[in-house]
Amino acid sequence: MxxxxxxxxxxxxxxxxxxxxxxxxxxxxxxxxxxxxxxxxxxxxxxxxxxxxxxxxxxxxxxxxxxxxxxxxxxxxxxxxxxxxxxxxxxxxxxxxxxxxxxxxxxxxxxxxxxxxxxxxxxxxxxxxxxxxxxxxxxxxxxxxxxxxxxxxxxxxxxxxxxxxxxxxxLPTDKYFLSRVFKVFGLREADINLALECLLHKENIKIGFYPALPEIHISLLVWDSSFDTAQALFMEVSAKIEKTLGQNIFGHDEDVLESVVGKLLNAKGETLAVAESCTGGLIASRLTRIPGSSAYFERGVVTYSNQAKIEILGVPEEAINRHGAVSKPVALAMAEGVRKLSGTTYGIGVTGIAGPTGGSAQKPVGTVWIGFSCPEDTVAQCFLFPGERHLVQDYAASTALDWLRRYLTYGTLVPSYQFPCKS
Known part of the structure; x- marks a missing residue:
């Protein structure tokens, strides 16, 4: 019809x-x-x-x-x-x-x-x-x-x-349609396509790939004249997609990263604080868009200047002088500093060069260090994100949220992503 x-x-x-x-x-x-x-x-x-x-x-x-x-x-x-x-x-x-x-x-x-x-x-x-x-x-x-x-x-x-x-x-229809959107973070579109190649040419199945940078959305549509047959096929294909893409799927349909993270924190009774530099409060803004976020989000601080990092988070001045504000020691100190300052279960620190100026041969525009502090340890990774300023910020904020999601769901302390990671 x-x-x-x-x-x-x-x-x-x-x-x-x-x-x-x-x-x-x-x-x-x-x-x-x-x-x-x-x-x-x-x-x-x-x-x-x-x-x-x-x-x-x-x-x-x-x-x-x-x-x-x-x-x-x-x-x-x-x-x-x-x-x-x-x-x-x-x-x-x-x-x-x-x-x-x-x-x-x-x-x-x-x-x-x-x-x-x-x-x-x-x-x-x-x-x-x-x-x-x-x-x-x-x-x-x-x-x-x-x-x-x-x-x-x-x-x-x-x-x-x-x-x-x-x-x-x-105009009654003679078909039953079932659909789902799989939301993926950390993989490239072409690689997702290749991984799901075996599903792309089957009858009564349509799979689409849609960049919603920094995420990739995969749409699945299944249909048949019999509801039971359509449902069985839908469940079979959905299970294959879930198994193939694994930890990289963060949600479905209307899910957003910040709501997924919020549900996980809420379910565990745990809390989060974030310290942001190059993202300028974007992570905190996304977290607080979700109703009820006060139950798990304690605070967010924007420490844009070096002095703010030193005074508010206790970042050692020597670390900034020796390694620069965009560095592993500073990201580690930011994540651990905000966690100790707020008394939360987790702390995230983000410092980077969003551009369009400020980059160098050693630290080009898009270089972002993210620190993650939890009861187990405090670790940091360096990323090189693509795009203009707003996209670098989006990538950094989403990576920080997804990192926490993977830890809460799978216990992954240092996750692996397909976009350039320098550490």
């Missing part, structure tokens, strides 16, 4: 707004057994809307259109859809009443432009029961057209609560 997605809006093609609605639609459709054959983004243009609508209806069973349903003069989707189908626009009095009720509830003066949202193609059926959100669907012979607002939150609400149930009722 295949369909298409048509995203409408000048702001989308001009790059001013990210097209989140197409992403939401494609992902939700797939998880419910519906394939998206095409996704097209076009401006607010009558001719283009009509052309794509008529073309898609010839080739697919359903079409989802997002955007252009609002009250302003550049919202032209309703008129274009009506013209393409050869139908007149009809005022929905129920929608008129909802719009006026919302104006009163919000203390707004009446604006006749808002009533434009109630002028819908003949045969349109509203997707909301009592809300003034624009959104409707149409039948065109044996095909379905869904017109949804371009606001992602409103789009997602109608997609999940009304569009998917209607599709399942009116």
């Amino acid at each position: 295949k369909g298409a997605i048509l995203a409408v809006g000048n702001e989308l093609v001009e790059g001013r707004v990210l097209n989140r609605t197409s992403f939401l639609a494609a992902r939700t459709l797939l998880l419910n057994g519906y394939e998206t054959a095409e996704i097209v983004t076009i401006p607010d243009d009558h001719e283009l809307i009509e052309r794509y609508l008529n073309d898609f209806l010839k080739r697919y069973q359903f079409l989802i259109i997002s955007g252009g349903l609002g009250p302003t003069t550049d919202d032209i989707t309703n008129e274009a859809v009506a013209k393409a189908l050869g139908r007149p626009l009809v005022r929905h009095e129920d929608m008129v009443a909802r719009i006026k009720a919302r104006e009163r509830a919000q203390g707004l003066s009446h604006n006749p432009l808002r009533l434009k949202m109630a002028e819908l193609p003949q045969g349109a059926e509203l997707l909301t029961y009592d809300h003034a959100i624009a959104g409707y669907y149409l039948r065109a012979n044996d095909k379905l057209i869904f017109c949804l607002p371009g606001v992602p939150e409103e789009f997602e609400l109608l997609l999940e609560s009304r569009v998917i149930p209607l599709l399942k009722k009116l």
Whole structure:
């Protein structure tokens, strides 16, 4: 059962707004057994809307259109859809009443432009029961057209609560799809591809590789007309991926490194403190994005200057003078210093050269020392991360978090990574 997605809006093609609605639609459709054959983004243009609508209806069973349903003069989707189908626009009095009720509830003066949202193609059926959100669907012979607002939150609400149930009722699918995203850190994309080569050409399996630097995401999609068969195949392939990539998989689907680390710390009743230089508080920021992080994250200090490293963390001035701020002795002292200062189970120290200036032949831009202090020992590694300043910082922060994850999960004191490691 295949369909298409048509995203409408000048702001989308001009790059001013990210097209989140197409992403939401494609992902939700797939998880419910519906394939998206095409996704097209076009401006607010009558001719283009009509052309794509008529073309898609010839080739697919359903079409989802997002955007252009609002009250302003550049919202032209309703008129274009009506013209393409050869139908007149009809005022929905129920929608008129909802719009006026919302104006009163919000203390707004009446604006006749808002009533434009109630002028819908003949045969349109509203997707909301009592809300003034624009959104409707149409039948065109044996095909379905869904017109949804371009606001992602409103789009997602109608997609999940009304569009998917209607599709399942009116265009039931004959396939079951199961999917999972494996999130990997510490391996290169091409090497992951080679390691999973034996799975890439099997029937009813699709595996994709997507750089989300500094991570690599692997998507697995399995399908069959029998749910039991699809599930058995899904479990078999998932197990092979897990075994092949091992410790390098840090999570799945919506997992992020900082939440994975947080759950592990919370489960063990252990705590963490971090001392950052070149990452400028990025690790602490990521950790504290997670609700409940105060249970395991005690503090983060940004010791950007040499003096701050000496005064706050107790880094020996001699170590900085002899080896430089970006060095093993300093990384060790930072990790151990912040752990002792805060009384936590673990301490992490990060010092490096994020660039674009400050590098040398001995310590080029991207050189980062990470120190890790735990009850067992305090150790440090030197890395040479690629990219511009922000990517070096991302790599450093993710490596520090992943290092802790591997220790908490596997007891790995000094992990091995594929990106250049100089120690």
